[in-house]
Each structure stands twice: as C-alpha cells, then as structure tokens.
Amino acid sequence: xxxxxxxxxxxxxxxxxxxxVTCSQNMNHEYMSWYRQDPGLGLRQIYYSMNVEVTDxxxxxxxxxxxxxxxxxxxxxxESPSPNQTSLYFCASSRTGLGGYGYTFGSGTxxxxx
Amino acid sequence: xxxxxxSQPEMSVxxxxxxxxxxxxxxxxxxxxxxxxxxxxxxxxxxxxxxxAYKQQNATxxxxxxxxxxxxxxxxxxxxxxxxxxxxxYFCAYRSSNYGGSQGNLIFGxxxxxxxxx
Numbered sequence: 001x002x003x004x005x006x007x008x009x010x011x012x013x014x015x016x017x018x019x020x021v022t023c024s025q026n027m028n029h030e031y032m033s034w035y036r037q038d039p040g041l042g043l044r045q046i047y048y049s050m051n052v053e054v055t056d057x058x059x060x061x062x063x064x065x066x067x068x069x070x071x072x073x074x075x076x077x078x079e080s081p082s083p084n085q086t087s088l089y090f091c092a093s094s095r096t097g098l099g100g101y102g103y104t105f106g107s108g109t110x111x112x113x114x
Numbered sequence: 115x116x117x118x119x120x121s122q123p124e125m126s127v128x129x130x131x132x133x134x135x136x137x138x139x140x141x142x143x144x145x146x147x148x149x150x151x152x153x154x155x156x157x158x159x160x161x162x163x164x165x166x167a168y169k170q171q172n173a174t175x176x177x178x179x180x181x182x183x184x185x186x187x188x189x190x191x192x193x194x195x196x197x198x199x200x201x202x203x204y205f206c207a208y209r210s211s212n213y214g215g216s217q218g219n220l221i222f223g224x225x226x227x228x229x230x231x232x
Binding site: 040043097100108 | 147149157158161164166220222224
C-alpha cells in the first residue's frame with residue numbers, strides 16, 4: 001500500500017531533550033515536507049526537500065533540523081524542544097516538487113513538550 | 115508571496131443538504147493548482163478535489179464540486195447531499211506550477227470546521 005509512515009503518533013517529552021520524528025514513504029517520491037498544525041493557524045511548513053541531499057527552510061524552521069540522506073526517509077529533529085513546539089506534526093510527500101501533484105500525508109505526530 | 119484565506123472558521127449543515135465552503139487566494143502567477151483537503155477527527159489529511167488553473171471547467175468528484183473563479187481568485191467547495199461522515203476540518207490549498215517563490219510547496223488556508231446535523 002502506498003503510504004507515508006510517521007512515528008511516533010504521540011510523544012510527550014521534556015524541555016531540552018533531543019528527539020526525532022521519523023518519516024518514510026514507499027512511493028519513490030522526490031519531494032517531502034514537514035508541516036506543523038496549530039489551532040487557528042492552519043498548516044505551516046517547517047522544512048521541505050526537493051530530492052536527496054536537497055533541503056530548504058519553510059515558513060517556521062526555527063528550532064528544527066532535517067536531513068534527506070535517502071529518498072524514502074525525511075526525519076524531523078528537535079535538538080532542544082521547547083513548549084512552543086507543542087503541536088501536531090505532519091510529514092507529506094509528492095511525486096515531484098512541481099506540478100499539480102497533491103501531497104500524500106502521514107498520520108501525524110502529536111507532540112507535547114512540558 | 116501567495117496567500118490562502120478561508121473566511122469561515124465554522125460552518126454547519128443539515129444532513130442531506132448542500133453546503134458551500136469559501137476560499138480565496140492571492141497570487142500573481144497565472145499557472146497553479148488548487149486543492150481541498152479534508153481532515154476528519156482521525157486527523158488524517160485526505161485529498162478531496164483538485165483544480166488546474168488553466169482549465170476553465172470546474173472539477174467534480176462525486177458529491178464534491180468546486181466553483182473556480184480565476185479572475186476573482188475564488189475557489190469554493192460545494193458538498194451536496196451532506197452526510198455525517200463529511201463532518202471534518204476542510205483546508206483549501208494552493209500550489210505553484212513552477213519554481214516560483216513557493217518552490218512548489220502547498221500553501222494552506224486556516225481551515226473551516228464543518229459540522230453535519232442529523
């Protein structure tokens with residue numbers, strides 16, 4: 001089944017403790033992206049990747065890191081999480097970074113930083 | 115930069131009735147794509163419908179259709195014969211067709227929460 005797999009679905013952590021949210025797609029998509037969703041703000045892009053080893057900042061990149069060493073994986077790293085990073089996070093992929101392809105989304109990760 | 119505006123934070127519809135969700139966008143580009151995504155309580159993001167800006171014909175997917183007005187930069191979603199399972203948050207989104215400023219990224223509105231009354 002074609003899908004984007006995110007883990008974990010839920011995570012509670014403490015301020016300053018490094019964490020990684022994993023994202024993997026099995027569709028050979030070139031483009032991958034991370035979004036955070038907050039009430040009243042919709043989905044805002046954190047980072048995106050047009051292809052392997054090509055990443056760039058989205059609208060809200062502060063406090064996050066990403067890497068794209070393999071085509072299928074695009075982990076999101078929070079080096080020192082803070083309470084304002086409490087949010088619902090989505091990973092998404094698309095066949096390419098251009099054109100009318102919609103995104104395929106993961107199931108989301110609910111992160112709470114205390 | 116492109117922006118997407120959904121002016122209705124919440125909407126309500128009676129089961130079996132029709133409801134229209136509004137979306138406007140701002141862009142200087144002539145070629146782009148528009149989408150509606152549905153997010154039910156399960157929080158999964160589901161693509162509902164897609165429109166290509168160069169096509170004048172409005173997209174339709176079963177009970178879902180759009181009213182695309184390019185000159186007015188408007189992209190509303192009509193849900194006919196509403197069902198209880200249609201209750202969800204609906205997001206309008208824009209995607210450029212070229213390597214313009216948005217780099218092909220999806221730009222979302224803030225969403226409209228739709229309730230369906232039995």
